[in-house]
Amino acid sequence: MRAGDYGFQKAAKALGNLLEISASSSELSRDLSSAIPQVINVLGNPKQKEENLPASFDCLATVLKNFRGPVFPFKNAMEDLLLSYFDLVDLIAVSSLAKCYAQLPQIGGSGIKGLSHKQAWSEQSDKVILSLKSTLKSFLGETVSEEGLNLPKMTAVDPITDMHRMAVRYRNLCMVLSRMLSDPFPAPKCIPVASILSLSNEVFCLSPLALSKRIGGNTSEGKERQKLFPDLQVVMLQLLNNLIKSCRKQLLPHGRSICSFALQVLQWSHTPLELREVGRDRPHRKLRSAAYNTLAHWVNASNTGSRIEKFAIDLSKEIFSDIVTDRDVVALQKVEISAKKKRGSLSYDTVKPIDHHIDRLANAEVCNAALTLLGRILRSLSSIITLEFYQMAQKIILPIVIELEAGIEESPIPYSDSAVCRKSIYKVLEALVVCPHSSGYPPYSYAISAFSCGQNDPDLEVSSTCFDALKSCEAIIHPVTVPVGFAMKPPVNENITSESMVESSISKLWKTVEEDITRKSTVEPSKITNVNGRASASIYVQSHSEERVTSIVDEKMEDDDQDRMDSVSNISTSPEHNNFDSDVDIADTPLMKEVVDCQVSQNELPALVPVTLSIKESQAVHLEKEAKEADNESSVASDVEDMLTDFVDIGP
Numbered sequence: 001m002r003a004g005d006y007g008f009q010k011a012a013k014a015l016g017n018l019l020e021i022s023a024s025s026s027e028l029s030r031d032l033s034s035a036i037p038q039v040i041n042v043l044g045n046p047k048q049k050e051e052n053l054p055a056s057f058d059c060l061a062t063v064l065k066n067f068r069g070p071v072f073p074f075k076n077a078m079e080d081l082l083l084s085y086f087d088l089v090d091l092i093a094v095s096s097l098a099k100c101y102a103q104l105p106q107i108g109g110s111g112i113k114g115l116s117h118k119q120a121w122s123e124q125s126d127k128v129i130l131s132l133k134s135t136l137k138s139f140l141g142e143t144v145s146e147e148g149l150n151l152p153k154m155t156a157v158d159p160i161t162d163m164h165r166m167a168v169r170y171r172n173l174c175m176v177l178s179r180m181l182s183d184p185f186p187a188p189k190c191i192p193v194a195s196i197l198s199l200s201n202e203v204f205c206l207s208p209l210a211l212s213k214r215i216g217g218n219t220s221e222g223k224e225r226q227k228l229f230p231d232l233q234v235v236m237l238q239l240l241n242n243l244i245k246s247c248r249k250q251l252l253p254h255g256r257s258i259c260s261f262a263l264q265v266l267q268w269s270h271t272p273l274e275l276r277e278v279g280r281d282r283p284h285r286k287l288r289s290a291a292y293n294t295l296a297h298w299v300n301a302s303n304t305g306s307r308i309e310k311f312a313i314d315l316s317k318e319i320f321s322d323i324v325t326d327r328d329v330v331a332l333q334k335v336e337i338s339a340k341k342k343r344g345s346l347s348y349d350t351v352k353p354i355d356h357h358i359d360r361l362a363n364a365e366v367c368n369a370a371l372t373l374l375g376r377i378l379r380s381l382s383s384i385i386t387l388e389f390y391q392m393a394q395k396i397i398l399p400i401v402i403e404l405e406a407g408i409e410e411s412p413i414p415y416s417d418s419a420v421c422r423k424s425i426y427k428v429l430e431a432l433v434v435c436p437h438s439s440g441y442p443p444y445s446y447a448i449s450a451f452s453c454g455q456n457d458p459d460l461e462v463s464s465t466c467f468d469a470l471k472s473c474e475a476i477i478h479p480v481t482v483p484v485g486f487a488m489k490p491p492v493n494e495n496i497t498s499e500s501m502v503e504s505s506i507s508k509l510w511k512t513v514e515e516d517i518t519r520k521s522t523v524e525p526s527k528i529t530n531v532n533g534r535a536s537a538s539i540y541v542q543s544h545s546e547e548r549v550t551s552i553v554d555e556k557m558e559d560d561d562q563d564r565m566d567s568v569s570n571i572s573t574s575p576e577h578n579n580f581d582s583d584v585d586i587a588d589t590p591l592m593k594e595v596v597d598c599q600v601s602q603n604e605l606p607a608l609v610p611v612t613l614s615i616k617e618s619q620a621v622h623l624e625k626e627a628k629e630a631d632n633e634s635s636v637a638s639d640v641e642d643m644l645t646d647f648v649d650i651g652p
Contacts, residue, residue, distance in 0.1 A: 019059075023066035053090075099183075102183045122189075129177070129196065135166055136199075174235040193251065200236055279362050309385055360414065368421050378428065387440055408457070427469075433473055434472055
């Protein structure tokens with residue numbers, strides 16, 4: 001492979017894929033371990049061209065990740081090789097370099113519970129932070145007292161060129177540290193939060209005005225520093241993002257510092273409305289977008305503990321200034337034209353628009369970032385933010401949404417051509433409805449109308465967002481059913497139905513017993529063949545006694561059924577029982593006591609199965625016992641004597 005050939009990049013990519021696949025097999029990795037030194041010599045060739053560096057670094061990162069044992073003897077040489085490229089300008093090559101450099105602490109043995117890897121990562125991160133501090137001092141023209149990494153010395157060419165090289169080195173160091181924070185590591189990381197926040201304070205406390213006072217802004221070097229310094233703040237905000245992603249809620253004690261850093265950047269980079277031009281990108285838009293993204297990540301990670309509500313007044317001015325649209329107000333220029341005619345001299349004024357190119361996507365990035373942050377604040381801090389903040393958000397968002405309803409062609413810049421901004425502003429409107437302020441009034445009617453029109457947006461993501469938001473609003477306004485967490489009616493009907501089923505089965509059994517007894521005991525007097533009249537009469541009396549007992553039981557059951565149905569009708573028609581907030585204890589009513597008893601009996605249903613099977617015999621025995629007891633009563637005895645007398649007279 002010759003350096004600089006297109007085939008080198010393809011071969012390096014194929015080699016990286018092969019090494020990645022072979023690492024999963026112990027036999028293949030063992031066979032390829034002997035060839036790792038040759039691979040390192042080819043990939044680490046310092047004479048290769050710059051366009052081949054991204055492919056070489058990607059393949060080298062694969063080697064360092066999957067073959068840590070064979071690479072250990074070359075660890076120091078690999079570190080020196082990577083440090084020699086820390087002044088690269090190409091962002092793609094620097095990203096691959098950072099990926100490769102973040103693998104160095106994992107080379108070698110891990111020790112007990114990964115202690116060796118943990119110490120190696122801490123030492124390397126401390127060196128990178130020291131190099132960042134020394135590079136910042138060199139950029140500002142101050143003397144450097146300590147250095148971290150063994151970076152190559154810069155040969156002085158001219159002050160401005162050296163300044164650019166320092167800015168590039170600072171950017172690369174921030175990218176390396178960001179990659180070390182974000183990449184997974186086999187051992188717990190000891191992240192130096194205090195050192196990173198201290199470094200951030202040194203960068204964010206300097207505005208162009210403060211920088212000019214510190215180093216002098218009238219010279220050419222001072223003006224060049226003021227131009228390059230916002231780029232340093234952008235990469236520092238990206239580093240702060242990765243710190244937030246790595247530590248998340250562990251940064252809650254430092255929430256006030258994080259919010260103040262971003263707010264300082266937004267305040268000094270603010271462009272007044274009178275200085276803005278229609279369809280033109282405003283200065284420092286990348287810096288402001290990075291600040292908004294940092295605050296959005298912080299609010300997402302910390303929720304109500306972000307402390308951003310302490311800066312709500314100042315922050316709202318910056319957010320709303322980037323959300324408001326650029327009105328296409330055409331400046332008119334008066335041109336006086338004199339025309340001489342025969343009847344005299346006439347002068348009249350004509351208006352002529354200033355001709356300039358209008359970018360319909362101007363400031364779309366910073367507008368989307370501001371809308372994203374506003375949506376995060378409304379969703380996470382709706383119970384903490386002030387009412388004025390909530391009302392101001394409505395006053396800014398609703399007019400823009402109403403203009404979007406008129407049509408995309410009539411929409412203001414940048415919403416007319418930026419689908420991302422339209423999607424973000426619809427999400428903010430959804431947040432105003434779904435997460436309202438406790439003392440505010442959600443704009444339901446405006447939101448439903450806007451989401452209905454937004455479903456016709458030509459962009460699929462925007463229309464899908466409006467569809468989902470419209471369904472959320474409809475669910476809030478017109479709930480389909482009672483939520484689970486609210487009080488509900490007791491399931492009276494269900495329990496009564498089950499009780500009635502049990503009673504109906506018992507009634508059927510009683511009817512069967514009654515028919516059986518009637519069939520066995522009813523005998524006509526003409527068919528009695530027994531000479532002993534008393535015995536024949538006793539059969540007739542017994543049958544009538546059993547019929548009397550049966551009729552008494554049936555009447556009692558009918559009375560109980562009627563009382564139970566009256567109780568059910570009273571509960572279903574009584575307004576105090578239909579009210580969910582009634583203070584009446586339903587469990588104390590007689591019906592509910594029976595329902596509870598029925599529920600207990602249903603829980604013991606397996607024990608009742610055999611009883612149900614033999615209930616015919618048990619009821620018959622019970623009726624016979626009742627008949628014998630009735631015979632002992634005086635009323636029954638008198639009836640028996642009368643019946644015996646009648647039968648004696650009628651007998652043969």
